[in-house]
Amino acid sequence: MDMNNVGRLLYAGALTLVTFGAAYADGDLSRANVIDVTIEMGTDGDAMYLKPDNFEFRTGQAYKLILTNVDEIKHELALNEMGERIFTRKVEIADADGNLVAEIKGNIREVEVGPGKTVEWFIVPVQTTDEPVEITCEIEGHLEAGMRASVMIN
Numbered sequence: 001m002d003m004n005n006v007g008r009l010l011y012a013g014a015l016t017l018v019t020f021g022a023a024y025a026d027g028d029l030s031r032a033n034v035i036d037v038t039i040e041m042g043t044d045g046d047a048m049y050l051k052p053d054n055f056e057f058r059t060g061q062a063y064k065l066i067l068t069n070v071d072e073i074k075h076e077l078a079l080n081e082m083g084e085r086i087f088t089r090k091v092e093i094a095d096a097d098g099n100l101v102a103e104i105k106g107n108i109r110e111v112e113v114g115p116g117k118t119v120e121w122f123i124v125p126v127q128t129t130d131e132p133v134e135i136t137c138e139i140e141g142h143l144e145a146g147m148r149a150s151v152m153i154n
Contacts, residue, residue: 034062034122041067041075041113041137041147048137048145050077055135055151057125062089065121069113075147077121078110078138082151085127092120110138125153 040051057063069075079086091104091111113119129152137147 034064036064036066038066038068039077039149040070041077042070043073043145046145048075048142048147050135050137050147050149053149055149057151057153059125059128059153062122062124065123067111067113067119067121069115069117072115074112074114074139075137075142076110076112076139078136080109080135081129081133082135082153083109085129085133085153086123086125089122089124091122094118094120112139127153129153 037055040049042049042051065077067077088106088108091102091108092100093102093104095101108121111119111121132150132152135149135151136143
């Protein structure tokens with residue numbers, strides 16, 4: 001093999017490492033540097049709400065959605081189109097003492113939260129949105145009463 005071919009092979013190898021080496025990360029990014037995002041669900045007079053009503057997420061970043069129902073009736077969080085753009089790692093439910101009651105894994109699109117309860121939903125966005133999408137409460141009458149929020153994934 002002449003020196004020109006050796007140089008080409010070394011260049012191709014280095015280019016491959018630079019190009020593809022950046023695609024691999026150390027560890028499990030779905031568990032690293034999780035950002036807590038509290039979503040309050042409730043009623044205010046005749047209106048129902050999700051607070052805050054505007055969210056921005058980054059692809060590849062792990063989040064823990066802390067769904068807190070401050071109401072005396074059940075509410076739910078339906079991700080709608082956002083659900084197609086995230087990876088759900090798990091949903092955790094704990095008792096009042098913090099002991100694990102249930103851990104649900106798999107493709108989850110919506111979670112109902114009982115009155116005065118909290119549920120933790122661990123997600124990683126994997127696809128951006130071109131424009132804001134809506135997350136909602138789909139229990140009859142709740143969306144009409146205002147239970148919606150806007151989400152942008154960058």
